[in-house]
Amino acid sequence: MTPLPQPHPAIRLEQDGPVVTVTLCDPDHLNAQVPSMWLALADIAHGLADDVRVVVLAAEGRSFSAGLNRGMLRPGSMPGEPDLLAAAAQSPEAMTALIGPFQEGFAAWRRVAPVVVAAVQGHAIGAGFQLALAADLRIVADDVKFAMREVSLGMIPDLAGTRPLVAAVGLTVLDVLQRDQLAERAGALGGQLRDGLLAIQDRHEVVGDVRGRGLLQGVELVLDRQTKQGADRLGAQVTRRCLELGLHMNAGLMADLAQLQGHGELFGRLPDEGALQALARCGELRAFALFADGEPVAALCLQAAGEVLHYLCSAERDDFRPWSAGTVLHLQAIRRVFGEPGFHYMDFRPGECEVKRQFANGALRGAAVLSLRRTLRNRLLLRLYGFLQGSARSPGAQPAAPDEVRELLI
Numbered sequence: 001m002t003p004l005p006q007p008h009p010a011i012r013l014e015q016d017g018p019v020v021t022v023t024l025c026d027p028d029h030l031n032a033q034v035p036s037m038w039l040a041l042a043d044i045a046h047g048l049a050d051d052v053r054v055v056v057l058a059a060e061g062r063s064f065s066a067g068l069n070r071g072m073l074r075p076g077s078m079p080g081e082p083d084l085l086a087a088a089a090q091s092p093e094a095m096t097a098l099i100g101p102f103q104e105g106f107a108a109w110r111r112v113a114p115v116v117v118a119a120v121q122g123h124a125i126g127a128g129f130q131l132a133l134a135a136d137l138r139i140v141a142d143d144v145k146f147a148m149r150e151v152s153l154g155m156i157p158d159l160a161g162t163r164p165l166v167a168a169v170g171l172t173v174l175d176v177l178q179r180d181q182l183a184e185r186a187g188a189l190g191g192q193l194r195d196g197l198l199a200i201q202d203r204h205e206v207v208g209d210v211r212g213r214g215l216l217q218g219v220e221l222v223l224d225r226q227t228k229q230g231a232d233r234l235g236a237q238v239t240r241r242c243l244e245l246g247l248h249m250n251a252g253l254m255a256d257l258a259q260l261q262g263h264g265e266l267f268g269r270l271p272d273e274g275a276l277q278a279l280a281r282c283g284e285l286r287a288f289a290l291f292a293d294g295e296p297v298a299a300l301c302l303q304a305a306g307e308v309l310h311y312l313c314s315a316e317r318d319d320f321r322p323w324s325a326g327t328v329l330h331l332q333a334i335r336r337v338f339g340e341p342g343f344h345y346m347d348f349r350p351g352e353c354e355v356k357r358q359f360a361n362g363a364l365r366g367a368a369v370l371s372l373r374r375t376l377r378n379r380l381l382l383r384l385y386g387f388l389q390g391s392a393r394s395p396g397a398q399p400a401a402p403d404e405v406r407e408l409l410i
Contacts, residue, residue, distance in 0.1 A: 008040035018053035020114075027061025032069035033127045034081050038105030038159070041131075045108035055109070057118040057135055064120045064144070065128025073376045085376060103160045109134040110164065120144050130157060133164040183214075190214035206231055233294035279303060286337050290329040298325040300333050307344045309337055314355070330355050 001021070004013040010026040010033075022044060024031040048055070059065060071077045072084050087098050106127075109116050118135035125147045132138050132146070148165070150157045177183060194210065194217055201207040201219075208222035221231040221238065279285035286302040286309065297320040301312035316326035337343055348356050372378040 007044055008037055010034075010037055011040055011044075013044065015052075018051055018114075019056065020048065020052050020054070021056045021058060024059040024065055027059075027063075029069065030063040030066035030123065031059045031061065031128070032066045033131075034069050034072060034078060035084075035102050036081060038102040038127075041105035042101065042108050045105075045112050048112055048114065052114045055112065055114045055116045057109070057116065057131060059119075059121070061122075063122035063128075064118075064124040065131060066123050067126025067128050067149075070375065074374075088376075099158055103158070105159075106130050106134045107160045110136075123147075126150065126157070127159055129165075130159045133168065134160075138168075186214035190217065193217055206234060231294075233291075235294065276301070286333070288329055288333040288336075290325055290332075292320065292325070298329040300326075300329055302333070302337065302346075304343070307342055309343055309346045311346070311348045326355065327358060330359060334359060 001014045001016040004015055004020075007013060010024060010031070012023040012025045014021045014023070022041070024033075024037075026032070069078065072081060075083055075085055082098065087095060090098075115137070116135040118132040118138045120132050120138055121141035122143055123145050124132050125145075126149060129146050129148050148157050148162075190213065193215060194212070197207075197210045197217060197219055201210055205225060206221050206223070207219060208225050208228055209220040210217065211220075212218050220228075221235045223229045223231045276285060276287070280287075284304045286304060288300045289296050290298040297317045298315065300314045303310045303312050314326060314330070334346065337346075346359075348360060372382070
């Protein structure tokens with residue numbers, strides 16, 4: 001392998017026949033990147049010889065790249081590099097003119113004629129992730145960890161990496177569908193499932209219809225096959241029994257919560273279905289639903305942690321609020337969970353509501369204490385926190401959500 005002129009102190013360039021290897025060579029800093037590296041990467045891509053057929057993007061050490069060097073967020077700490085904090089205060093046009101050449105260090109690799117392969121190990125975060133996405137192919141080690149943290153701050157990754165990420169995920173899904181013949185398997189297994197459901201329909205008058213495709217099959221439960229009057233109460237019983245047997249049903253608690261959210265008020269955050277299933281598998285979920293005439297009118301989700309039950313969310317249908325459906329459900333749920341050994345406290349979380357006034361027998365005063373480093377990320381979050389607090393003090397505004405802000409700050 002023949003060494004080529006080194007375009008940047010943190011980038012090594014080598015050629016072996018038609019193969020050029022571009023190596024990030026600053027392992028002591030986990031190959032963290034600075035804008036001058038992006039300009040050098042663009043120059044390398046633009047200057048590839050016509051006889052090059054393959055380009056390998058690699059890195060020394062235990063990490064492919066930890067992303068932007070954090071020194072860039074401390075003014076004056078990176079001599080020769082632009083002041084990104086000062087640039088953030090410029091006009092959008094000036095910021096675009098500054099970032100455009102930096103983006104070319106990533107976008108250029110998607111336009112070159114040779115096949116570009118990224119050999120990725122350890123961390124590939126932010127700019128490191130986006131450099132890997134610039135390649136046509138990625139060969140990754142078992143310990144690889146990809147992350148694009150900008151999105152968790154409500155920011156757009158600005159080094160041209162989001163479009164290839166969406167394309168890569170979509171192509172991978174298609175590859176898996178073809179490789180594992182998922183469509184054919186779903187058709188075959190779906191045929192067996194449908195035959196079994198049709199046999200049940202022949203034996204039971206309450207099954208009005210069986211319809212669907214593949215493994216997505218629906219069973220319509222009715223009181224009368226002629227009028228198609230729905231058997232809602234039976235449907236609720238079947239759903240609960242299926243859940244007890246470990247069979248996933250779309251008509252379970254998530255559907256009840258979603259239905260209540262459309263016809264009432266939801267308190268707390270509606271967990272996603274995957275999160276609820278994970279809590280259930282480890283025995284930390286306590287979920288309750290109150291039905292009237294076969295339809296959910298109130299729901300409650302709790303998370304068990306040691307001797308404490310933490311309040312996740314609750315919902316109540318508007319037209320059943322005069323009958324205190326939510327209060328009834330809370331009372332029954334509290335009686336049941338505190339009947340289990342080991343639970344001594346229920347954490348209703350911050351905020352005021354009628355349920356707390358009715359059932360809570362104590363309170364703790366709390367305050368949000370923020371201990372932050374002087375980084376651009378934390379400065380942006382402090383501005384967000386100040387904005388939320390200011391909005392909460394304005395007339396008619398809803399209180400700021402300290403839990404949500406605290407999650408961002410962690």
